[in-house]
Structures are given as C-alpha cells and as structure tokens.
Amino acid sequence: MGKKLDPKLFEALEQVIVRYKDHKGPLMPVMQAAQDLFGYLPIEVQDYIARGLDIPLVKVYGVATFYSQFKLEPNGENTISVCLGTACYVRGAQKVLDRLKEELGIEEGKTTPDGLFTLSGTRCLGCCGLAPVIMINDDVYGRLKPDDIPGILDKYRRARSA
Amino acid sequence: MELFRSHVLVCGGTGCTSSGSAQIIEQFEKHIAERGLEREIKVVRTGCFGLCEAGPVVIVYPEGAFYSRVKPEDVNEIVEEHLLKGRIVQRLIYKGDGAAPERERSLDKIGFYKKQKRIALRNCGVIDPENIDEYIAMDGYQALAKVLGGMKPMDVVNTVLESGLRGRGGAGFPTGLKWKFAMGGATPKYIVCNADEGDPGAFMDRSVLEGDPHAVLEAMAIAGYAVGASQGYIYVRAEYPIAVKRLGIAIGQAREYGLLGKNIFGSEFDFDIELRLGAGAFVCGEETALFSSIEGERGEPRPKPPFPAVKGVFGGPTIINNVETLANIPQIIVRGPEWFSAIGTEKSKGTKVFALGGKVNNTGLVEVPMGTTLREIVYEIGGGIPGGKAFKAAQTGGPSGGCIPAEHLDTPIDYDSLAAIGSMMGSGGLIVLDEDDCMVDIARFFLEFTVDESCGKCPPCRIGTRRMLEILERIVSGKGEPGDIDKLIKLGSTIKRTAMCGLGQSAPNPVLSTIRYFRDEYEAHINEKRCPAGHCKALMRYIIDPDKCKRCGICARACPVGAISGDKTRPYTIDPAVCVKCGLCIEKCRFGAIYTK
Ligand SMILES: Cc1cc2nc3c(=O)[nH]c(=O)nc-3n(C[C@H](O)[C@H](O)[C@H](O)COP(=O)(O)O)c2cc1C
Ligand code: FES
Numbered sequence: 001m002g003k004k005l006d007p008k009l010f011e012a013l014e015q016v017i018v019r020y021k022d023h024k025g026p027l028m029p030v031m032q033a034a035q036d037l038f039g040y041l042p043i044e045v046q047d048y049i050a051r052g053l054d055i056p057l058v059k060v061y062g063v064a065t066f067y068s069q070f071k072l073e074p075n076g077e078n079t080i081s082v083c084l085g086t087a088c089y090v091r092g093a094q095k096v097l098d099r100l101k102e103e104l105g106i107e108e109g110k111t112t113p114d115g116l117f118t119l120s121g122t123r124c125l126g127c128c129g130l131a132p133v134i135m136i137n138d139d140v141y142g143r144l145k146p147d148d149i150p151g152i153l154d155k156y157r158r159a160r161s162a
Numbered sequence: 163m164e165l166f167r168s169h170v171l172v173c174g175g176t177g178c179t180s181s182g183s184a185q186i187i188e189q190f191e192k193h194i195a196e197r198g199l200e201r202e203i204k205v206v207r208t209g210c211f212g213l214c215e216a217g218p219v220v221i222v223y224p225e226g227a228f229y230s231r232v233k234p235e236d237v238n239e240i241v242e243e244h245l246l247k248g249r250i251v252q253r254l255i256y257k258g259d260g261a262a263p264e265r266e267r268s269l270d271k272i273g274f275y276k277k278q279k280r281i282a283l284r285n286c287g288v289i290d291p292e293n294i295d296e297y298i299a300m301d302g303y304q305a306l307a308k309v310l311g312g313m314k315p316m317d318v319v320n321t322v323l324e325s326g327l328r329g330r331g332g333a334g335f336p337t338g339l340k341w342k343f344a345m346g347g348a349t350p351k352y353i354v355c356n357a358d359e360g361d362p363g364a365f366m367d368r369s370v371l372e373g374d375p376h377a378v379l380e381a382m383a384i385a386g387y388a389v390g391a392s393q394g395y396i397y398v399r400a401e402y403p404i405a406v407k408r409l410g411i412a413i414g415q416a417r418e419y420g421l422l423g424k425n426i427f428g429s430e431f432d433f434d435i436e437l438r439l440g441a442g443a444f445v446c447g448e449e450t451a452l453f454s455s456i457e458g459e460r461g462e463p464r465p466k467p468p469f470p471a472v473k474g475v476f477g478g479p480t481i482i483n484n485v486e487t488l489a490n491i492p493q494i495i496v497r498g499p500e501w502f503s504a505i506g507t508e509k510s511k512g513t514k515v516f517a518l519g520g521k522v523n524n525t526g527l528v529e530v531p532m533g534t535t536l537r538e539i540v541y542e543i544g545g546g547i548p549g550g551k552a553f554k555a556a557q558t559g560g561p562s563g564g565c566i567p568a569e570h571l572d573t574p575i576d577y578d579s580l581a582a583i584g585s586m587m588g589s590g591g592l593i594v595l596d597e598d599d600c601m602v603d604i605a606r607f608f609l610e611f612t613v614d615e616s617c618g619k620c621p622p623c624r625i626g627t628r629r630m631l632e633i634l635e636r637i638v639s640g641k642g643e644p645g646d647i648d649k650l651i652k653l654g655s656t657i658k659r660t661a662m663c664g665l666g667q668s669a670p671n672p673v674l675s676t677i678r679y680f681r682d683e684y685e686a687h688i689n690e691k692r693c694p695a696g697h698c699k700a701l702m703r704y705i706i707d708p709d710k711c712k713r714c715g716i717c718a719r720a721c722p723v724g725a726i727s728g729d730k731t732r733p734y735t736i737d738p739a740v741c742v743k744c745g746l747c748i749e750k751c752r753f754g755a756i757y758t759k
Contacts, residue, residue: 024476025438027458032400032439066460066617067441069400086363086560086593087519089607095745122401123444126176126365128519129214129526133180140180147749 005044009037013045017052026053027063031070040071076111076118078156083133085124092145093132097121099146100134103153116160117153166204168245171221173287175210175372176365176404177526178217182234183207186218189237194245203245206296209373211287213274214526216256221287228272230256274524277543279505281513282330282489283529286373291408294415297376303421305495306380309387310429318388319345322491324499326511331356331447331484332562332589333664334510334577337491340481343471344389347479351391353382354456354475354482357398357405358440360447361560362611364517364591367485369527371398371405374489375412379422379435381488384495385481386433394435395475397452400442409437444561444615448663449474449482451617462617463663484589486515506532510576520557520593521547530575537571540594551596554695555679559588561608561615562668564675565601584675586668600697601680602687606634608672612665623666626657630673639700642688647677699743702758706747708733710755717747717756 016033020026030053034045041064050057064070082097097108100119104112111118125133130142141152172178172187190205211219216230220240227250229240236254243249256272280286289296297303309318323338344351355378359367371378382394398406413435416422424432438456445451446461453475455461474480490512494502503511510532516539519525523545530539536556540546547553555565564585566573573579577587595604609631618624630653633646654670661667677684686692693701706717706726711733718726718734725741728734736747736756748756 023436025456025458028438028441028455032441062460063458066462067443069440069442084362086361086557086591086607087517087525089363090520090593090595090599090604123360123362124365125180126368126402127180127214127217128363128365128517129177129217130180131519131525142180145749 005038005042010048012037013048014052017049021053027055027060031060031063035070040074042072073111076115077160078116078136079118079120081120081122081125081135082108083123083125083131083135084121085128085131087124087128088132091131095146096132096134096144096149099149103149116156166202168203169223170203170205170245171208171223171287172205173209173211173217173219174207174291174404175214175286175369176402177210177214178219179404181217181231183218185234186220186232186237189234190241193238193241197241197246199241199245206290207292208288209286209291210283210369210527212278212283212369212527212529213256213272213524215524216526219256225250228256229254273545274526274528274543277534277538278529279513279531280529281493281502281505282370282377282486282515283373283527284493285377286369286527289374291373291375292411294376294412294419294421297374301496302376302492303380305492306383306387306421307427308495309384310427310431315345315388315390318384318495321495321499322388325494325502326499326506326509327487327490327494327502328510328577329484330486330490330514330589332559332587334587337483337487340471340483341385341388343469344391344479344481347472349390350393350476350478351389352475352478352480353385353389353391353394354449354452354470354480355382355394355396355485355488356447356449356452356482357396357402357485358447358452359399359402359485359589360444361589361591362444363519363560363593364589366515366517366527366590368399368402368405370485370489370515371402372408375405375409376416377489377492378409378485379412379416381483381491382435383422383426383433384491385483385488387431389479389481391481392432392434394433395438395456396435397438397440397446397456400439406437406439413437443617444611445617445663445665448665451663452482453480460617462619463665465662486590507574507576509578514575514587514590516590516592518544518592518594521551521596521599522594523548532576533574535572535574536566539575539592540571544594547594547596551598554595554597554599555601557593557595557604557672558591559586559668559671560591561611562586562664562671563588563591564671565595565604565679567679584678586671598695598697600638600693600695601676601683602634602693603638603697605673605676606631606638609634609669612669616665616669620660620662620666622657622660623662623669626653626661627666627669629653630657630670634673637684637687638693638698640687640691640698642684642691644688646688647681647684650674651677696758702743703738704736704741704743704745704747704756704758706734706736707755707757710753712753712755714752716750716752720746720750722746 020030046060050060133142220229220232243251319341327337328334443461446455448463451461451463470480513529515529555567557565566585613627613631616623654674686694725737
C-alpha cells in the first residue's frame, strides 16, 4: 500500500462520519466525502468508514466496487475524461480516444507510468454543441480533431516540468 | 428591486461555461465598472438558452440583441458600442441558419426559437438561478402559496390529473395517477426527484436544474402536500457539478425564506429536501435501483410490485418523478389544468424538451409542443444537416430507445405515435444521424453501453445482452454469419420478456429497431462484408483517386506503416494488405484525393 495516509485526513473523515451518522442512508455521502478527502478509497479508509458507521467492511467494499465513480486506486495528476456520449460518438469521439491512447500509451481507465495522466471515458458532459469533447480536470476542450491532442497534452507536460 | 436600463444575460449553462462564459462575465463586469455603469447595467449569469451550438451566448435587453460565439476580447466592443452608444455590434450578432440577415436578431425572430414553446424551460436563460428573488419575480412559489392557501390535497391531485401531464422520465405514466396512488397508506412518505439523467447523450434535466432549480423544489413541496410527505430527496448525478451547486444554493435560500422547512407559509405543512449524489451507475436512474442507492446500498433494482407508491425509499410510500415532469407542475397549478391540456395532442399533453445533437446544425436544447413533427425539429428548429448530407435517422430514447427513419419524419412526436413505430419518447435525447453513420455500429454503441451498465442481478440482462453484443461486434468486424440477424431478434425478444428491470427489458430496443428499418445494412455487413455508410473500419478500404492525386507524396510520408507507394511519375496507391486503416492519409491529403469504400 504505497505511501502513508495523512492522519489529518482521518480526523476530517471522523467529522464527516459524526455529521452523517444519524442521517438515513449515510453510507454514500460519507464515501463521497472520503473520496474527496483522500482522492480515492484505499482499503484503510473503507475499513475506517465501516467501523465508524458500524457496518461490515464487505458492505462498504460492495458499494465501492458497484459505482464507477468510486476509485480504489489513486488517479494521476491530471484526469482526462473523454466524452463517449452519443452526440460525441457520432461526431468522432472514438478517433479522439484512439489518439489519446496512442499518445499516452495506455488503455482507457489506466494511468501513465509517470503518474501524469489518467485516461477515462465518461458520458455526456452536457456540451454536445461542442462535440467531440474532452475534459482535463475541470477544463473542457471542444470541437476537437485528433491532431489537436498532442498540443493539448504538451501544455500539461510543460506545466509539470515548470 | 432596483431598476436597470439594460440587462446583459450571459449563459452560464454547462455548454457555454465550457466555452468560456465565465471569463466573459468577468470582462463585462470589469468594463462596465471601468465606465461607472454598474448602477445602470446589470450582468446576469443565467441558465441555458438552448442554442448551445452558438455558445457562448450573450443577450442584451431591452433590445433583445442575440450575440453568439462571443470571446472575452469582444466584450469591450459590446460595452463601448452597444451599452454606451446604443449601436448593436452587427459582427457578433447571431446569423444562424442562413435566414435573411436582419439588423438585429432577437430571440423570437430566430428560427431556432420560433417553433418552440417554453414551459419547463421558461425561466432557463431568463433568470439568475442563484437568486431566489428572480424566481419569485417570475411568479415563483405562487403555486405553493395557492396550494397551501386553500386547496385540499385531493384538489391538487385532481388538478394534476386533469392536466393530462405524463412522466417525462421515459415511461410516460400519468403523473396525477401516480400521486393519487400514494395518497393513502403508511407514513412516513417521501417525494423523490429523479435527476440521474442516464441517457448518455442528453442533458435536458441538467439544464432545468442549472437554470431554474426553484421550480423543482416548489413542485416537490406541492407533491409533498398532496400526499402528506414531509421529506424529499433529489438524486442528482455527481457528474453535474454546476447543477449540484445551484440546487444547494436554492435549497438554502428557500429555507431562509421559509419556503422549505417547518410551517411553510404559516401553515401546518412541513417539508424539507435533501440532496443525494449519484456515483456513476446508469441503472440508478431506474426508480427502485435509485431507492437502493439513496439507502446506501449497491444500486440494484428490486422486483415490482410493490410499486413505489406502496413501498419506496426506506420502505415508505414514495412518489418519484423526473425533473422535467416536476418543472411543469407549478405552472399547471397557477394557470390551471385546462391551460396545460390545451397544448399538445389528445393523449400527450404539454411540451417536451429534447437535447438535439449529432448531425444537425443547431445542436442544443429545444422545447416543443407534443405533436410537433420530427421534420420540424430537425429542419426548422435544428436548421438541417451540416454539409448538405442526407438525413438517415433520428435516435430517441438513448440506450432504451430506437431510431426513426426518414420515412417517418412526419410522425407527430408524442408517446403513442413513437411507440407505434418502434421507438420511444424516452427522456429527451434526440440524436440526428446522417448518411455517414452506420446503423449497425450505432446499435453496437448502445449495447456496449448497456452491457457495461448492467448491474448483473438477472441473467437475461447480464448474459443475454453480452451475447448480443458479441454478435454485433462480429458483424461490424466483418465476421458476421448468415443467421446472425435471426439470432439477434430471438435473443432480443427473450431478454425483453424476461429481464427483471427496465434496463434489461429495453436494452435490445436499439438493435431491434435498427434491424426493423435498416436490415439491408446488417445484410450488407454480413453477406457482402461491406459497410454501406463507409464507417466500419474493418470493412473499409482506403483508395487514392488517380485523377485527383497530385503526386505530392504527403500521404506516403504520413503513412505509419508504409502502405502507400508511388512517385512523381505515377499516382500513389495504397496496398490494402498493409494498410491499418488509421485514416491519417485522408487527413493529410490536401486535394481530397483519398476516399474510403
Ligand atoms: C434503466 C433505466 C434508466 C432510467 N433512467 C432515468 C433517468 O435517468 N431519469 C429519469 O427521470 N427516469 C429514468 N428512468 C425512469 C424511472 O424509473 C421512472 O420511471 C421515472 O423516474 C418516473 O418519473 P416520471 O413519471 O416523472 O417520468 C429510468 C428507467 C430505467 C429502466
Ligand atoms: S455527448 Fe458529449 S457532450 Fe453530450
């Protein structure tokens, strides 16, 4: 299990658990808050939640693996989400995704070995007018052609080396 | 309220935010302040105007001048010329669909808006969604006041019944009836708003939540009063950060104004709303799976009956309605059921919002009276197909729906007509496909989605859809076999009959409906190993037209596998045995000499 988890984050998680404990159906909101804090849900965090809410760990794990948003491994520094919604698909999203895979040398759902990028597919981002669309962290890039990809990636590579 | 001589409305919907509307607002505020006009001109960040294609969109009132694709560096000119000197900046005015240029194009003159009727979207793009006062100024919370000020619960339910409103989440169940079923029975009861919007190519509900969140809160409170519930939940996709934020603000403001909480409008009625975020599972849009998710379980559906009105979330009787369904309620109460039922067709009343996308000029959000034809939507509102291509089909209902071919372009859009031609109304995704789109591949695309999203609880859906996908993948990669079409039909009909929830029961629809209308495309893939649309890579051949080839050699240099040969003396050719069909040569050729077959 990679690096050590920050104890301060567990303190914050404790407060979240206290806040939600008496709500009906507290598990998902607590897990969502935990993922915001830690960036993902390592088994230690799942265990902590299970104890805090007094439920079996297997239940937390079951929920964590059911929903695609819960991550059991940390993401890279930058998350690239390629819209694979219908509007983007018919306007060439697959080509954009293929180019990204090629440039990064990874498959969808994976992180580059240097930890700089995670590549993921997502559903309609709500800007079909700009199709095809990708989102890197919170920035949206629209009306893309596969040839735009290297330039966009370079921006993030430069930002890191700077 | 303060009076301003001009209002600058900047779209803050997701589409325009992505294309930079936040910087535009900043620029307006800066340039207006520099000229000391803050007390005369008000900048409002609104919800979606609908015409996302033209974004970022800015509208200046009182003139109603409609500026499109505005860039931050254009703002100074708009402030200087239009706001200061009263001269509209023609260069930035939306020219749109090639209609006769007009000096100033305002909303009601633009083809995109002419045929529309905005009920669910009436405040989107008009008010500041983060300011409850603006909603109240548009008669907001008047319906709730009317209901609490003297209507009996039964009167409320009857009003909704008489309006003829049917659920906009896909199934089209009469809303009033749903409410009536929940009137008696056990307590506590719950009102749930389904804001999980699962169709992978649609964003109607998101725009309502982003542009007019209070309408949904007000409707939920009205439903709560009608059936005797005091707690509501909005289950919203976590992928909608702007909607989540604005809903949070709206709930806070409504509580502050006493419009949510205890003793609303001084009555005995208590009602409050909690937000719950989804976590990326399509099946959670299905109502019983959504309940499981709110309860903190894996989002697996449960068998029905018991229906939600009897046993829903946390075991209590529950009304679950879609966002757009709810957005209609306040106006039905204020303006009366007759007003609403006068709009639309005999069995489908009111309007429907569609997210128009794909191969159409004006992509965006449109709201039309039920009974409008597909042709009107695609050609008059949507401005037709780009590049003069031919319309092939429209896909409605996303992964649960089907396609409508050109021969049915004049079908009036309502629940029953669409069902009769093998498609469905769905929640409002409407994707236009042109001659370049392969229908077999579209069916494969949707099935891949449902296979991915199947929760795995029942075998017909878990195993059956996967088998169908495997067959489709074979067909598009040139390995289809005679008999595949019949196998797909047989499997599809069995899954429809035997799956436990709506996801599985509707998953075969995209396949069955494309077979129904485009069987010849399936046959071409299987028997001739040919993709008529020229889309399927494995079946494609890249060819250089010797007459158009200028022998420049750019393609040969671009080809990553060295499949292209030729020189100054003879036209270049592609060796199909080596070609990996990457398409790079087509992109690079400046003379359009390379094509696929
Ligand atoms: C697989 C599946 C996905 C669904 N997704 C949604 C959705 O995203 N939004 C929605 O409002 N209804 C969705 N529904 C329909 C709901 O189950 C339910 O019928 C609807 O929320 C009822 O509200 P209405 O009567 O106002 O339409 C889905 C149904 C199925 C079977
Ligand atoms: S389908 Fe990609 S933004 Fe809508």
